[in-house]
Amino acid sequence: MIQLHNVSMSYQSDFAALNGINLRIPRGEFVFLTGVSGAGKSTLLKLLYAELTPTRGQVLIDGQNLGRLTRRQIPYLRRSIGMVFQDFKLLGNRTVFENVGITLEVLGWSKKDIGKKVFHILKQVGLEQKMNSTPLRLSGGEQQRVALARALVNDPKMLLADEPTGNLDEDNKEQVLNIFKEANIRGTTVVVATHDRRLFSSSHRRVVVLEKGMIAEDSNGQ
Amino acid sequence: MASNKSATRPKLTNEGFLGRMAYFTTRALANIRQNFLLSLLTVGTITLAMLIISLFLLVFVNLQGATEDWSRRVQVVVYFDRELAPQEITAFKERINTVRGTDRVAYVSRGEALNRFRARLKGQETLLEGVSAEVLPSSLEISLKSASREADAVALYVANLKKIPGLGEVQYGDEWVRRFSAFMNFLRLVGTLLGGFLLLAVIFIVSNTIKLTIYARKDELEVLGLVGATRFFIKAPFVIEGIIHGAAGSLIAVLILSGCYLAFMQNAANFLSFNPAAEGLSFLPAGYLAGLVLGGVLLGFLGSMTSLKRFIK
Numbered sequence: 001m002i003q004l005h006n007v008s009m010s011y012q013s014d015f016a017a018l019n020g021i022n023l024r025i026p027r028g029e030f031v032f033l034t035g036v037s038g039a040g041k042s043t044l045l046k047l048l049y050a051e052l053t054p055t056r057g058q059v060l061i062d063g064q065n066l067g068r069l070t071r072r073q074i075p076y077l078r079r080s081i082g083m084v085f086q087d088f089k090l091l092g093n094r095t096v097f098e099n100v101g102i103t104l105e106v107l108g109w110s111k112k113d114i115g116k117k118v119f120h121i122l123k124q125v126g127l128e129q130k131m132n133s134t135p136l137r138l139s140g141g142e143q144q145r146v147a148l149a150r151a152l153v154n155d156p157k158m159l160l161a162d163e164p165t166g167n168l169d170e171d172n173k174e175q176v177l178n179i180f181k182e183a184n185i186r187g188t189t190v191v192v193a194t195h196d197r198r199l200f201s202s203s204h205r206r207v208v209v210l211e212k213g214m215i216a217e218d219s220n221g222q
Numbered sequence: 223m224a225s226n227k228s229a230t231r232p233k234l235t236n237e238g239f240l241g242r243m244a245y246f247t248t249r250a251l252a253n254i255r256q257n258f259l260l261s262l263l264t265v266g267t268i269t270l271a272m273l274i275i276s277l278f279l280l281v282f283v284n285l286q287g288a289t290e291d292w293s294r295r296v297q298v299v300v301y302f303d304r305e306l307a308p309q310e311i312t313a314f315k316e317r318i319n320t321v322r323g324t325d326r327v328a329y330v331s332r333g334e335a336l337n338r339f340r341a342r343l344k345g346q347e348t349l350l351e352g353v354s355a356e357v358l359p360s361s362l363e364i365s366l367k368s369a370s371r372e373a374d375a376v377a378l379y380v381a382n383l384k385k386i387p388g389l390g391e392v393q394y395g396d397e398w399v400r401r402f403s404a405f406m407n408f409l410r411l412v413g414t415l416l417g418g419f420l421l422l423a424v425i426f427i428v429s430n431t432i433k434l435t436i437y438a439r440k441d442e443l444e445v446l447g448l449v450g451a452t453r454f455f456i457k458a459p460f461v462i463e464g465i466i467h468g469a470a471g472s473l474i475a476v477l478i479l480s481g482c483y484l485a486f487m488q489n490a491a492n493f494l495s496f497n498p499a500a501e502g503l504s505f506l507p508a509g510y511l512a513g514l515v516l517g518g519v520l521l522g523f524l525g526s527m528t529s530l531k532r533f534i535k
Contacts (some may be wrong), residue, residue, distance in 0.1 A: 078449065079452075089448070107450075
């Protein structure tokens with residue numbers, strides 16, 4: 001369960017990126033965060049993976065107050081969160097296999113177990129044939145699927161995506177969205193920040209609209 | 223995660239210290255392979271930097287050897303207007319040896335003094351016609367320990383020496399000693415300043431090169447942070463890489479220096495008017511070489527640690 005209580009975030013004293021946000025996302029829910037550029041979508045996601053600390057209010061994940069986490073505890077929080085970005089954030093000098101396996105290396109998995117698990121997840125996203133390629137040789141859609149595989153390989157409790165389809169064509173958007181849905185069916189809470197209305201217009205999922213750092217609309221009626 | 227405590231991960235069973243170190247070293251070697259050009263640039267810079275330092279040290283060590291030789295000329299001579307009896311010589315030597323700073327004492331008889339005089343005036347022996355040994359004084363020549371060869375130390379030594387009763391006239395060429403001390407102080411000052419600036423320049427260049435190579439890989443640091451790597455997990459392979467770069471750079475520098483030294487010693491006589499081997503031009507002692515390699519390792523270690531600090535918050 002994600003809970004935000006009266007959360008405000010200011011980068012400078014006179015500019016509030018988020019202002020008095022109250023939000024509850026139950027475990028296993030699929031939520032779209034939307035709004036124009038600068039509405040506060042990315043800031044909200046950054047608060048959820050403890051990249052930022054709110055200037056006011058509380059962010060709780062499964063009852064854990066993220067504002068109270070020490071610097072040492074943040075990595076352990078992130079191991080339960082998968083993250084996907086518009087620019088993929090893949091390492092160009094490592095193969096697809098190595099890019100995905102990095103999540104499990106960090107957890108101390110053995111080479112053999114990493115091999116099995118990475119192959120399995122690459123098969124799920126349809127990229128097992130390309131596991132020895134470097135990301136630069138892949139299309140945008142394929143790169144985003146590698147990033148998704150990296151985010152999902154350790155079965156995270158939560159998947160956060162910041163404009164994940166921003167650089168993709170319609171076919172690839174569909175493919176990526178389907179992977180999100182599959183992860184959600186398996187029990188992962190999914191939060192996708194996007195300004196692309198077409199992505200969620202026919203999805204029948206919860207949509208939270210942000211405007212000038214405040215919640216302007218929540219399809220869940222909260 | 224119900225509490226802060228549960229945010230810490232339980233240790234995996236196969237996660238011993240050695241296992242982790244082996245993983246980090248393998249990762250560091252893989253990183254070097256994957257970023258070969260950047261590694262080459264870092265090793266090249268460290269090699270050049272250590273080569274400059276080692277060349278400076280080579281000059282410094284040889285200059286130090288030369289000045290040590292020159293300083294042996296600082297001598298205190300006690301003149302007597304008579305020949306000393308063997309018992310007297312022994313007694314004086316014993317007394318003089320108790321004075322702090324004495325290295326060696328040698329007695330020069332009147333006859334030996336005349337022989338030396340003759341040797342010095344070789345070719346102009348006619349000048350010595352009619353000169354007998356009785357005209358010349360006998361003397362005790364005192365060599366000083368290196369710590370007592372400075373102008374002030376020599377003056378203090380002579381003052382202590384004069385307290386011994388029965389000694390004749392004491393001379394030590396105080397003007398020469400003063401000039402020599404001034405020259406040595408100047409040499410030390412120039413050496414320290416030059417060495418200091420050189421060291422600062424080398425630290426600056428190497429740390430900036432390492433910083434640039436880490437900056438070029440800041441995406442890797444970011445991704446590792448996002449997938450939940452601890453700061454130690456992110457830093458360790460980079461630091462090991464730094465140590466490998468430092469060790470490789472300084473070893474190559476020592477090898478190049480050794481090669482240049484050997485080539486110079488073998489061929490210098492062809493284009494120089496002196497033979498450096500005969501002049502006692504020496505190579506760096508083993509301690510210095512080990513120090514250089516350790517210095518390179520330290521440079522790589524500290525360079526990567528300080529650079530990582532800027533990128534990992």
